[in-house]
Amino acid sequence: MKFLSSKNRNTGIILSYTNTFLNLVCGLFLSSFLLKQLGDTNYGVYQTMASFANYLVLLEFGTGTVMTRNLLACRNKNEDKSVIDKNVSTIWSIATFLSIVIGIVSIGFYFSIETIYQNSLTPEQILDGKNIFIFITIFLLSSFLSQTLNGIPLAHENYTYTSLISIFKILLRTSLLVVLLFNFKYVIIIAIVDASINAGIAVFGYIYCKLKYKVSINFRNFDKLILKASLPMCIALFLQTIVNQANNTVGKFVLGVMTSPEDVTLYSVGLYIFSIFSSLTTIPVSMYMPQISKDVLEGKEGKELTNTLIQPCRLIVLVGGSVLFGFIAAGKPFIKLIYGEEYLLAWLIAIILMAPMFINMSNAVIINVLDIKNKRLTRSLIMMVSTIFNIVLTIFLIKNFGLIGASIATGLSTILQIILLNIYYYKRMNIKVLYLFCKTYKGILLYQIIGAIIGCFVCTVIKNSILAFLTSGIIYVIIAFSGFLILGKNQQEKATLSNLLNKLFKKNNDSRGED
Known part of the structure; x- marks a missing residue:
């Protein structure tokens, strides 16, 4: 079988991000529009039923x-x-x-x-x-x-x-x-x-x-033989679906039972922001599957295999970090503008959900290695442990802390999942996880954090929501991306950027020559 070329993979990534961006724009518009047209209570009833019905997806x-x-x-x-x-x-x-x-x-x-x-x-x-x-x-x-x-x-x-x-x-x-x-x-x-x-x-x-x-x-x-051969993968994905659905809906479901539709609506806003983050960080995982499959089949392992995972991991950190830290910097006025000041708590809910998941997704391309080596079931079992912890903790914390308790429970369960998974990756898969994290974050994370801190501070000083959103957002972009472009790029990224600029200049010169 012919593996995807780098060009085809990049085209797939671009198209997927275009789709995600459109989904983001329409989703943000619709969530605000639906709230205004239907009201908190009616929309909360819909969200409650949706979270309840989503448990059917477990099958x-x-x-x-x-x-x-x-x-x-x-x-x-x-x-x-x-x-x-x-x-x-x-x-x-x-x-x-x-x-x-x-x-x-x-x-x-x-x-x-x-x-x-x-x-x-x-x-x-x-x-x-x-x-x-x-x-x-x-x-x-x-x-x-x-x-x-x-x-x-x-x-x-x-x-x-x-x-x-x-x-x-x-x-x-x-x-x-x-x-x-x-x-x-x-x-x-x-x-x-x-x-x-x-x-x-x-x-x-x-x-x-x-x-x-x-x-x-x-x-x-x-064919019964095909069914038998497919069952291990089906069971692993079944367990993973349980994990994903439980982590994504347990908060809304328990809130719907223990509190009110209005609380479910508010929590859903934070959860929607989290879903955008999750979608953006997931795209590179599947796109790099053919290349990682090729590397594994060629016998690469240990540090050699780990080195092949660095670039896709850095892409995830660039994208996911931009969403997380950009939202920390400019999220408060964004929530005020889109949903209204009464939904401001959704900013904190989204951050509590996104921050640990950012770390978790930083090396998510390892999933492809697990699939190729037929090790997905072990990962699903580990995630199941963290999910049970999430469900129990959610019920306890909602009783004591309400909305924030639901997000804290999910965040803590994600941290437990990160620890267990990376121990498994290191001990059983021989992937140098600490080395991978260091290489992945180097030259990116520091500037994202600095941009978020300064942007958030500026946001608290400026009272006008539109001006605060634009100013803090621009400050974050300037600091985070200029820091990466000037000081943070690795050799492969420098070569990629250089080739891209050369192509742009060449295209520009060719069009001038035709004129």
């Missing part, structure tokens, strides 16, 4: 990732079409079976809503919540099937399909919600729009994969 078993992994293995071994069709059909059969299970479990969830939320929601809110839950379930089922199908183009290293579909979805969703909610101020419209769009995307994805990649999706091609 997905990572079929999209398994699909990609299996098809990549087939392509690498030059297997014939019949073997590929068996793999596709087997994974699709698993996804279909799990969809039926999710549908059955959702019925039980539906009838338990009144019992679970009787102390925090009014009878009218519970009725609305049940109707919302139905459409959220349809949304989750169609998303699950779409993600399974997305594994097919990804296995063929087509990084444009999922990004383009996502861009289309963002634009269509934003347009429909704005038009409909201006005329009909019903919170259920959000769930109906999401369910309709995702169902359409699932149907399109099925047709696209059959026509584009000529795959046969047929239950008769189900």
